[in-house]
Amino acid sequence: MAKTKFLISLIVISAGIILAGANILGPLDVKPQGNNIIIKWQASSESNLKQYVVQRKSGNGAYTDIAWVNPRADMTYExxxxxxxxxxxxxxxxxxxxxDNDGSETFLEQQGSINPNVSSVKRTWGSIKALFR
Incomplete structure (x- = not known):
């Protein structure tokens, strides 16, 4: 009987350790806004999380890192x-x-792609002044 209790306890503890690193996320929300693109997500669990890395790719290219985000208490990110x-x-x-803290990596990919309607020339006060020189 004691052996059975020990085995059950061991299984429960092992399952808890394995599931502790799981980062369960809501959907990745990506929307254009002016000349920018806003990426939002919300986590429901972040145990063992070291950081998020936001990556972007253009066309059929490879993903490149564009932002590094540390965990926050409210688990809501933008x-x-x-x-x-x-x-x-x-x-x-x-x-x-x-x-994760142990170095393991998992990925959450955006569904579909986005073609933002952005200006190829970003207007700044300096660029507007330069037009009149």
Whole structure:
């Protein structure tokens, strides 16, 4: 009897340790806003989480890291991609790389791709003044 209780306890503890690193996320929300793209997500569990890495790819290219986000108490996140104005007519796809404290990585990919309607020329006060020189 004691042996059975020990085995059950061992199984429960092992399952708890294995599931402790799981980062269960809600959907990745990606929307254009002006000359930027807003990436939002919310986590429901973040045990053993080291950080999130937001990645972007254009067309059929490889993903590149664009932002690093540390865990927060409210588990609600928003990243603004301000670099999409540099090119127009491209389709972008985003994903989250979820890095755990033990170095393991999992990915949450955006469903579909986004083609933002952004200006290829970003207007700043300096660029407007330069037009009149």
């Amino acid at each position: 990243v603004i991609d301000r670099d999409v104005f540099k090119t127009s007519g491209n389709f972008y796809k985003y994903q989250l790389k979820i890095v």
